[in-house]
Amino acid sequence: MTTKTLQTAPLAAAAARSHTPGDSTAGLVVCPTCDALYKLTPVPVGTRGRCTRCGTTLSFPRERAMSRIVMLAATSLVLLSAAVFFPFLELSAGGMTRRASVFDAALAFSTGLTLPLALATLAFIILLPALRLTLIIYALAPMSMGWYAAPRAITAFRWAEAMRPWAMAEIFVIGVAVALVKVAGLASVHLGIAFWAMVLLVLINVLNDNFMCRLTLWRTLEQRSRF
Amino acid sequence: MAHTRTTQPVLTAHAAGLRGCRTCGRANAASATTCRRCGAGLSHVPGLQLVWAWLIAGMVVYVPANVYPMLRTQTMGRTQDNTILGGVFDLVQSGYWLVAFIVFFASIAIPVAKFVVIAYLALAVQWRWPMRGHARHRLYEVVEFIGRWSMIDVFVVAILSALVQFNLAATVAPGIAAVSFALSVAFTMLAAQAFDPRLIWRAAESPMQ
Structure with missing residues (x-):
């Protein structure tokens, strides 16, 4: 992948300071990690514009990036609902069989003092991932089809971004793998459809994160919003 | 890398009297409290x-x-x-x-x-x-x-x-x-x-x- 660095722009910054705070700042990019200031110059499609100091991607335009993100988010949402409603794991030992869904795992904490943790787990592995995907689809789907952004798309996308660290479906899948090894000795384990749905979900999430350049998405959102 | 020993001098938004948004990367006026583009809060200090x-x-x-x-x-x-x-x-x-x-x-x-x-x-x-x-x-x-x-x-x-x-x-x-x-x-x-x-x-x- 080729890399092209953006130009530093002391002149533009000086101009921005001397004028009234308005559109003069619109052509600038600030690196979110190290605060370096750049003048926004077009980067060829498919190449990354990086911050010269810390290497954060500031611009990464791609063909049809928007529709890819929306499609991957929609796929994830379908897989997530499959993961919730189908049996997840089946354990048999000594003629007894125990079947657990993703819900059962979250509700394992629901007795006694661990009740708040049951709610948190429910949020981490089901509610927040689902809500985040819905918000992404709402904010970006109309634009991916060439329309204006939906009303309040900017707010929706900001919420989706804020939820990103707290949506932990993929961590749950690795947790399942560890749990399976722990019980593998004392019982035979059968993996349900939901388990494979979750595994697929993780892979798609990794793909999705590689397609997303957040700063580029934000600029597109701003340009296409009329609200 | 050429600059592994020291960090190179770079013009920052802070030095230019602007306030950068950590969510979307927009430059905002120093007096702004929320970002003009994404509405995220801009921390003062x-x-x-x-x-x-x-x-x-x-x-x-x-x-x-x-x-x-x-x-x-x-x-x-x-x-x-x-x-x-x-x-x-x-x-x-x-x-x-x-x-x-x-x-x-x-x-x-x-x-x-x-x-x-x-x-x-x-x-x-x-x-x-x-x-x-x-x-x-x-x-x-x-x-x-x-x-x-x-x-x-x-x-x-x-x-x-x-x-x-x-x-x-x-x-x-x-x-x-x-x-x-x-x-x-x-x-x-x-x-x-x-x-x-x-x-x-x-x-x-x-x-x-």
Whole structure:
């Protein structure tokens, strides 16, 4: 992948300071990690514009990036609902069989003092991932089809971004793998459809994160919003 | 790399009298409190108080997480309480070296390393320790990325408790340590989020004389 660095722009910054705070700042990019200031110059499609100091991607335009993100988010949402409603794991030992869904795992904490943790787990592995995907689809789907952004798309996308660290479906899948090894000795384990749905979900999430350049998405959102 | 020894001089939004948005990268006027593009709040003076508060809270609740049982196993009427470290030893004894390593790494090595790294970053910024190259920036990125993965142990407990419910033969129930461990992970995540990485660079730009 080729890399092209953006130009530093002391002149533009000086101009921005001397004028009234308005559109003069619109052509600038600030690196979110190290605060370096750049003048926004077009980067060829498919190449990354990086911050010269810390290497954060500031611009990464791609063909049809928007529709890819929306499609991957929609796929994830379908897989997530499959993961919730189908049996997840089946354990048999000594003629007894125990079947657990993703819900059962979250509700394992629901007795006694661990009740708040049951709610948190429910949020981490089901509610927040689902809500985040819905918000992404709402904010970006109309634009991916060439329309204006939906009303309040900017707010929706900001919420989706804020939820990103707290949506932990993929961590749950690795947790399942560890749990399976722990019980593998004392019982035979059968993996349900939901388990494979979750595994697929993780892979798609990794793909999705590689397609997303957040700063580029934000600029597109701003340009296409009329609200 | 040409600039591994010192960081190169770069014009920052702060130096240019602007305020950069950490969510969307827009430059805002110095007087702005919310970003013009995305509406996110722009912190006035990014401080370290919140970082220290969350970090200390995370360290405090990490103590009961290690002292109290994480998992309560009942087999044939015998009850056994397992702490985090006890669970690791059990796995080693059963020969599951890889899993023991993963659990040890996720629930002991990573949380402790996170406390140390966040405290180091905050101190380095506060006391303006001289900086060489990008080490601190890398450390911050690693802590930001890895923080959520410590939650793995809580999920393992959840899955085991949901799955292993064979009345008399074997039942597994979560212990109170699961709650404090989850809180510790959440608090350190918040501490890492509260830490503004721009401070790393700002401290390097104006070292104490």
